[in-house]
Amino acid sequence: xxxxxxDPQALSIQEGENATMNCSYKTSINNLQWYRQNSGxxxxxxxxxxxxxxxxxxxxxxxxxxxSKKSSSLLxxxxxxxxxxxxxxxxxxxxxxxxxxxxxxxxVVTP
Amino acid sequence: GAGVSQSPRYKVTKRGQDVxxxxxxxxxxxxxxxxxxxxxxxxxxxxxxNYEAQxxxxxxxxxxxxxxxxxxxxxxxxxxxTEQRDSAMYRCASSLVPSGLAGYNEQFFGxxxxxxxx
Numbered sequence: 001x002x003x004x005x006x007d008p009q010a011l012s013i014q015e016g017e018n019a020t021m022n023c024s025y026k027t028s029i030n031n032l033q034w035y036r037q038n039s040g041x042x043x044x045x046x047x048x049x050x051x052x053x054x055x056x057x058x059x060x061x062x063x064x065x066x067x068s069k070k071s072s073s074l075l076x077x078x079x080x081x082x083x084x085x086x087x088x089x090x091x092x093x094x095x096x097x098x099x100x101x102x103x104x105x106x107x108v109v110t111p
Numbered sequence: 112g113a114g115v116s117q118s119p120r121y122k123v124t125k126r127g128q129d130v131x132x133x134x135x136x137x138x139x140x141x142x143x144x145x146x147x148x149x150x151x152x153x154x155x156x157x158x159x160x161n162y163e164a165q166x167x168x169x170x171x172x173x174x175x176x177x178x179x180x181x182x183x184x185x186x187x188x189x190x191x192x193t194e195q196r197d198s199a200m201y202r203c204a205s206s207l208v209p210s211g212l213a214g215y216n217e218q219f220f221g222x223x224x225x226x227x228x229x
Contacts, residue, residue: 041222042115042202042221042222043204044220045217045219048217088154092216095216098144098159098170099144099154099218100156101146101153101154101155102153103151103152103153104151104152
């Protein structure tokens with residue numbers, strides 16, 4: 001079974017716009033990670049946020065975490081066509097070990 | 112350096128046959144994970160190793176599935192008597208920080224093996 005659910009399931013935006021996607025999970029976590037998967041390729045780690053952190057930035061990415069609501073959001077600013085991919089949140093109940101993934105948000109960025 | 116590699120990239124087999132999927136982690140990575148990903152879904156955890164020791168196999172669906180990592184490097188996921196429901200993308204990942212120690216494990220994923228059972 002999957003721990004997280006992403007919302008929306010699909011998102012279509014134009015280059016330059018911001019893209020926001022959300023992840024909700026069910027049980028308490030140690031950390032939450034976001035991964036990107038381009039069509040036909042492997043998953044690439046984007047960013048990790050710990051349970052005691054509320055916000056984190058990496059380049060054009062901004063991640064927030066609200067443990068009281070068991071939710072996280074990923075914001076991609078000034079999107080580019082190369083950002084077209086599926087984005088997955090993954091939770092870990094310890095600082096190590098298995099990740100539990102959501103079903104993903106499919107993002108399409110048109111030029 | 113080289114990333115995680117998996118072989119074969121595609122495997123088509125007939126129901127009832129055994130298959131062995133191979134994962135070669137990033138050199139020096141001590142933790143290795145196996146996931147299965149159905150179309151349109153996120154990866155689902157199967158099992159993981161620290162060095163050669165299997166730490167958690169709670170995600171293996173049934174006893175037809177097994178995995179080993181005898182020398183703490185290359186791992187093989189074996190599915191015996193394959194069934195059509197086993198068709199999926201099988202992904203391997205590795206991480207540098209030994210699980211169980213301080214730190215947080217960013218996992219590096221391989222390209223996957225697409226298994227089709229006819």
